[in-house]
Structure formats: C-alpha cells, structure tokens
Amino acid sequence: MAAPEQPHRSVEGLTIPALLRENARRHPDRPALTTGIGPDDGTLTWFQLRSEVAALTRGLAAVGLRRGERMLIAMSRRAEHWVADLAAVHLGALPCSTHDTLSAERIRHVVRHSAPTVLVLEGEEQTRSWGPVLDDLPDLRAVVVLDWNAATEGDKRFVSYQAVRGSGPLDTATFEALTDEITTDQPLSVVYTVGTTGEPERVVLTHRNVIHESFTQARLLALPKHPRTVAHLSPAHIAERMLGVYLPVCAAGHVTICRDPAKLPATLLHVRPHAFFGVPGVWEKLAAALRARLGEESGEARELALETYRLRSATGSVPANLSERLTRLDEQDLRPLRAAIGLDHCRGASSGAAPVPTAVLETLASVGLPVHEGWDLGETTGAATAGTQGGSRGT
Incomplete structure (x- = not known):
C-alpha cells in the first residue's frame, strides 16, 4: 500500500x-x-x-x-x-x-x-x-x-x-x-x-x-x-x-x-454529486437502472471503457493509446449515460461494508463510472485503503 x-x-x-x-x-x-x-x-x-x-x-x-x-x-x-x-x-x-x-x-x-x-x-x-x-x-x-x-x-x-x-x-x-x-x-x-x-x-x-x-x-x-x-x-x-x-x-x-x-435516484439526478458513497445494494439498483435503459447494446465507447477497467484492475495500468481513445469518446458517448443516473459529475464513486458483485462493477465501469471498493473502519476515520484510477492508495 x-x-x-x-x-x-x-x-x-x-x-x-x-x-x-x-x-x-x-x-x-x-x-x-x-x-x-x-x-x-x-x-x-x-x-x-x-x-x-x-x-x-x-x-x-x-x-x-x-x-x-x-x-x-x-x-x-x-x-x-x-x-x-x-x-x-x-x-x-x-x-x-x-x-x-x-x-x-x-x-x-x-x-x-x-x-x-x-x-x-x-x-x-x-x-x-x-x-x-x-x-x-x-x-x-x-x-x-x-x-x-x-x-x-x-x-x-x-x-x-x-x-x-x-x-x-x-x-x-x-x-x-x-x-x-x-x-x-x-x-x-x-x-x-x-x-x-x-x-x-x-x-x-x-x-x-x-x-x-x-x-x-x-x-x-x-x-x-x-x-x-x-x-x-x-x-x-x-x-x-x-x-x-x-x-x-x-x-x-x-x-x-x-x-x-426511495427518493435517492431522484436526489442524485437533482444534485449530481461530485462524490458519492453507496453500499452494495445501492450500486446494484443503479446498475439495474442502467441495464434497463441500455439493453444489450454496448457500442465502441462502452466496450473500450470496460476493456480499460479490466486492464487497470488486472495490471494497475492502461496503455496510453487506450486512455487517449477513451478520453475522446467519454464526453460524447459515456457522460450522457452517467447523467441518466445523476453521476455525470461524480469524481469519486465508492462502496464498502461488503463486496459489490463483479457484474455490477462492470456495468458501471462500462459507462465510465468505476466504483472503488474501500476497506474502512471507524478506527481509521473511514477509508484506510481503496482502489483508485491509478491503483491502490492509502489515505
């Protein structure tokens, strides 16, 4: 760490x-x-x-x-x-x-x-x-x-x-x-x-x-x-x-x-928070809302976002050419999808208390919303370590 x-x-x-x-x-x-x-x-x-x-x-x-x-x-x-x-x-x-x-x-x-x-x-x-x-x-x-x-x-x-x-x-x-x-x-x-x-x-x-x-x-x-x-x-x-x-x-x-x-989805759409913490059940509901909206189609941007997420999860790094392509596609194709659940401005999406199912994490990552699972306790004033865009970082 x-x-x-x-x-x-x-x-x-x-x-x-x-x-x-x-x-x-x-x-x-x-x-x-x-x-x-x-x-x-x-x-x-x-x-x-x-x-x-x-x-x-x-x-x-x-x-x-x-x-x-x-x-x-x-x-x-x-x-x-x-x-x-x-x-x-x-x-x-x-x-x-x-x-x-x-x-x-x-x-x-x-x-x-x-x-x-x-x-x-x-x-x-x-x-x-x-x-x-x-x-x-x-x-x-x-x-x-x-x-x-x-x-x-x-x-x-x-x-x-x-x-x-x-x-x-x-x-x-x-x-x-x-x-x-x-x-x-x-x-x-x-x-x-x-x-x-x-x-x-x-x-x-x-x-x-x-x-x-x-x-x-x-x-x-x-x-x-x-x-x-x-x-x-x-x-x-x-x-x-x-x-x-x-x-x-x-x-x-x-x-x-x-x-x-019950009003959390509407609240997220209204507030569009810059940081959001949800327990696994909350992320499951948001992923389900995305799947209902998107259906089975993925598209180039979503496929690239998921590939990037998997590479980063496995190796901690992503080739520069993939990152550059994703950056170009994100604003036009992925941000509107995140906007559908009110998280298009979110800089830090995180979860704790229990693991989030892999399928849920990948659905969210495919729209450019990686959820960072943290290990946290009251004794550590919340987060002690969590996944970030560049790998694990201690706080």
Whole structure:
C-alpha cells in the first residue's frame, strides 16, 4: 500500500468550529445544508447554519452540557441532527449519533458506556426506544425532544428542542471564544458500530482525524471547490459522517439530505454529486437502472471503457493509446449515460461494508463510472485503503 501523501493544506491549528466560522465569513451566502429536493426543500447557507449552531450551543449549555461530556443523538437524517452535533462540538462535548437499528440491548450498552448528560431525540419512535434506559443514567440532565408531543409527561428532564433553540444565540464574543478554545487534537465525536457480531465497538475521533481525512480525500479525488454530496445513510455511519458532515465543512461544500431511500435516484439526478458513497445494494439498483435503459447494446465507447477497467484492475495500468481513445469518446458517448443516473459529475464513486458483485462493477465501469471498493473502519476515520484510477492508495 502506498504511503499517504500530505494534504494540500496543513491541518495544524484547524478545527471543525474554526472551519465552520471560516465558511460563514468567506462564503456566507453559499448553500451548506439542504433537506430534500424540489419546491419543499429547505436550505441553510453557511452563515445561517453557523447562526443555528450558535443558538443551539447556548441552549445546550443552559440545560447542562459541559466540556468533555457526552451527548447522544437519536434522530433521523434532518438538519436539526447536523445542528445539534455541531453545537455540542462548540461546547467541547462529544456528540454521538446512534444507529436507528439498535436493539434494546444495544441501546442499553451504548448509554451505559457513554454515560451521556444530554440525550437528543426526534419523536415518538425514539422516545419509545430510549425511554426504558433513561433511569439507567444517573448523570442525565436533559432529554431534548424535537417533537414535544412525544415527550414523557411529568418527566422534568424533558425539554423541547424549540425551547432550547429559542433561548437565543450566544453573544458574539462568547461564541467566538468557544470556537477559539477548541484544539486540533481534541476529541470531536464518538462513533459506535452497529454491533452485529458482538457488543458495539466505540471509537473517539479527533478534529485532526477528520480534517486530515477530508483534505486527503478531496485531493485524491480531485474534487472541485465547494463539492456537492448527498447524505442518505445514517449519520452514525462513518462514511456518512465524512461525506455528509466533515468534508462539506472542510471544503465549504453543499450537502443535500435524502431522508427517504426511495427518493435517492431522484436526489442524485437533482444534485449530481461530485462524490458519492453507496453500499452494495445501492450500486446494484443503479446498475439495474442502467441495464434497463441500455439493453444489450454496448457500442465502441462502452466496450473500450470496460476493456480499460479490466486492464487497470488486472495490471494497475492502461496503455496510453487506450486512455487517449477513451478520453475522446467519454464526453460524447459515456457522460450522457452517467447523467441518466445523476453521476455525470461524480469524481469519486465508492462502496464498502461488503463486496459489490463483479457484474455490477462492470456495468458501471462500462459507462465510465468505476466504483472503488474501500476497506474502512471507524478506527481509521473511514477509508484506510481503496482502489483508485491509478491503483491502490492509502489515505
């Protein structure tokens, strides 16, 4: 495995709050976070996102969240999830997004291990799942609930998200001081695995970890300025945290949240992301959509793209004449095919968690969309090694 190269920008002195501030100042009107597509979508600019974070930071401090403490977040993919996470970070606390599929036993394990002082829940489904463990948490000070109708009546620990948010933003000097207090090697978040083969494993990520990973990925994939990404997995998934939370902050990108898996194809067509991570099942569906559109015909460009892919997979290199021919044919013949699934701008298509069937990989490669299968863990802040256009590279 090749040794990682240094990212194009030094990580020293950088933190997620400092980069969020930089984005709000340098790109106040650029979109940062969009929920949904079409006329009913909602978008926060970088200035608006930081303002929301400032407002919730004050509220979380008011309900008792302190530096070094843990805060669990049990919410679906929605803007408030992102805001809550980043607000806790500004206080020097460790937010942890939890998987939606955790069993009662796994939930109990996570809460006992993390000993959170604040729990953020979305609605009835979350209060039903997490309610039985609340009395196991002697240090729990507050349960922040987005849907107040789901709050447990009579439990004084419950407080509405709107009330916490409505306490108003921190004064500028205090919020800037909090931003400046965070250091590069300070813990940023705790990630728990699903725990399908045993107890959930836990990993502490630092600002250095995620910023280095983000800068390196952006360079290896040759991402443009302000890259577009789509968040469609649980924010507890390390790949989603990197592409959906940290990379956008580090690159002043624009992430669109896809809340409904059934709307992912339409979301890709609308967003046309520059980088996209999908589990094998997602790539199988996209390949099936391509096959339905293309039928049995291949054509010169597709045959050449597949030949190039197979050569690169087998030998790590491709003759210059083949690469040049493919480059000439790609824009005219292959890019429109990638556009049919919304990935014509994609610089980095990747997968993990399980192998992608070879037939699926070859269907996608035949339209100029090689999917790079990565080996990744929370312990490696996502990718550790993955196939690239030029062979395997460590990140």
